[in-house]
Amino acid sequence: MKNTARDWYKDAVFYEVHVKAFKDANGDGIGDFTGLTESLDYIQELGVDCLWILPMYPSPLRDDGYDISDFYGIHPSYGTVEDFQKFLDAAHARDLRVITDLVMNHTSDQHPWFQASRSSVASPYADYYVWNASDRRFADARIIFVDTEKSNWTLDPTRREYYWHRFFSHQPDLNYDNPAVRRAMLDVMRFWLDRGLDGFRCDAVPYLVEREGTSCENLPETHAILKEFRAVIDQEYGGDRILLAEANQWPEDVRPYFGNGDEFHMSFHFPLMPRLYLGLRLEDTRPITDIFTHTPPIPPACQWGLFLRNHDELTLEMVTNEERAFMYYAYAHEPDMKLNLGIRRRLAPLLDGDRRRVELLNCLLLTLPGSPIIYYGDEIGMGDNVYLGDRNGVRTPMQWSRDRNAGFSSVEHAQLYLPIITDPVYGYEAVNVAAQARQPSSLLNTMRRLLATRRTSSVFGRGSIEFLRPRNSKVLAFLRRHARETLLIVANLSAAPQPVELALSAFAGATPIEMLGATAFPTIRTAPYFLSLGPHGFYWFRLERPGDGDEPFGIERTAI
């Protein structure tokens, strides 16, 4: 049932999917929109609300589509704009919303705007990019891709000037000081929103504007431009299209991207993610609780986006050096597993395929404040291949079945855009949708149950959070509250069974109802409330006071 609220994104669970990786319908070895459309029933049954589509635009694909050469088209390998429209309509027919990546900061160097810009200083596009005669401006800006780039400037032999790029040298930054660029980007947005798209995940937004003597990140001028975009979209599209910011920054630096509720609707909470892994490995709740003490409140209409993994490396930019060293020690014991300041592995192999730890992290993903984002394949515990270079190891074809090419494509194996995962533990013969769909206790069906349970309460998406501080620091316990409803989440970060006593006297008389099994637990008294948890076990409780909860049907007291 479609959530028609304007702030639907606060209740939503997102599913991140790469078109090329999901389903190949035309048999060329690359996934396409027709295949994705055919797979919508699966996505709907999973129980998510909104798809986030990675870049699908024409591109030389030197950065997996984040180097866009035409904002108005679909990459020919994925289909056509008409195919996209059919996909979007089919998703909407299933009450699924769709947002797509939009790279605002830069284009491919193959984009006609850049080709025109480099060709002549007299071109109408000459100022679409940031040019300079030397490579010595903006020296305080850090280099992000430290493994591949030595400078943020590259000399263009045609124009004989340096152009500015915060990412790869083949991705020149657009010049947002130029009003024509801002108008052009708004027109791009209108093109897709006119087709019914529900919003954009805006890539690399902190870097839109550059100023001398600054880090060239998070500048006030950048925020002003983003607010301008938001106002236009709200005004022209009724207020239910969303903008999701990718700003890999500390929470206090991300906070301005929400503005006063007039900039981005959502932003990723980057620092939380590595601390979930840290807490799990250390068997200590403090990394998780500490990051929330450093998370500022956000406007009521805004929402954090939470994730465990995504299409990039597991970024460790937002941790201390000591924490990063521990993360490498714990989760990237082979050099090939590291990339930039991160780890290029999928969720299941990061957790050694330990089903209980996978479920525990998903429990936290679904219960901490924010809207969860699930990366395709993680719902079945897909593996990775760190030897495929760059981040390709976490972008391999979806594993549908144990048929040829994992049911992804009918081509010869060698023609696939990337090889299928075939290792004995995570290979498609062991890990695939068809097998897990048939097995009631599979990870896939567990995820479906968790997601279905999450849908039963708006507290998950909208509630406040209050951490309980039990003496046993291996057990994370927190209250989520919204309106008259209170949830209690208890999670054991330890691989060993743990007891815990919770100070719940404020809820004396209430009965905890375990939400996944709808089981009533003993009533809370004024004494500490005792629970025991199995290894990496967790509880989702709804605290029901006598007379609380839904209005009765009128048959309860005499039903038997």
Place this chain on the structure above:
Amino acid sequence: MSAVAVGLELPPDVDRQLDGLPPMELAVGVLTYNNAATVPTVVDAIRGGLEKHLTGTPAVLINADAGSSDATVERLADSGLPLVRAQHEAPAAQLGAVPFHGVPGRGAALRLAVGVARRLGVRALIVLEADVTSITGEWIERLVRPVLAHGADLVMPVHARHRYDGTITNLVLAPLVGALLGRRLHQPLSGPRALSARLIERVTAVPQWPESGRSVADLWIAGTAITDGLSIHEARLGRWRVESSTRTVDLPTMVAQTLGAVFALMDDYEDLWLETPIGPPVPAEGPPVLPSDEPVQIDVERMVGAFARGLRDLGTIWEHVLAPDTLGDVMSLQTDDVERFRFSDDLWARVVYDFALGHHWSVVYRDHLLRSLVPLYLGRTAAFVLATRRRDAMAAESALDAVATAFEREKTYLVDRWR
């Protein structure tokens, strides 16, 4: 503190209490757990009933207690009647979250009461609930008279209830148990009942009682009596009012516990139902008491809404449980216009039977299976209310008869798929 009853032998302290008692003709078992507030009412009714209707009949009170922490046991001891008291085993989980019938480990309590009654050589054992405050002395007479005067072996209760009371019983338990055991019982899981010496002998001869944690013992006793060809009666007891602060009133829990008990019986005791034919109506004794018919507030719209949410959220579970045709029929039910919402008896019977089969074959985790029935039950209940709320009580009774008939008609569907 009394010893905990385990195994077939009675606990030593119970043995010692029995050694001092003369032979008895009648035993009244009161199963208790923290019922200090209501047990005096029950004791008054017992004493009054014995004095008025069974004068001179040697009778003993048996108190099987699950471990009350209040003054329940002491208040029973003040009754002035000969008393045998014992504490029985009870699953820890049921002590914390008390089941629908109010007695943690009710199976063990029944076993204890039956064991004591057998040792005392009684002609009849009456079993009562300690939190039912509508009990009168007439209940004692109506329950025991069929045993003592008409050769009944098992007397089950019939309560006079509002047509929309007991919807789990009326729409699920009674038709299901009736079809399984071949005899229509109005309240198959209600607590009050009476057992003859013959039935007591029969059930105490079985070395393994049902596990005490699953609330199966009541059904097992009834099924055993029917399968053995013993005489079953019903007694019209009148209004039924419970005053309990411990019995669960959580709807999903009640559905899971009651239906789980029936499904457990089906799994463990196939001989009691699989080939049992539909038998004659069960004779009922006692004057008919008209159920109350005052208007009640039932939110049918919310019930249909809960059913619609089940369609949305539980499809992935139901598709494991329901046969494709049944699932298709359920998914086709129209919920847009509540006033026109319908849920046929035959479809309902197949739904419940598919759940029984799903439970039997463990197609999904059994507790989830049972709880996922709740939206379907709410939908079926809403349909029942919609179909009968503007009609008289007789029409509502006819509608329930039609449900029972549908379950009997569809039993072959269940049996064919069970083996």
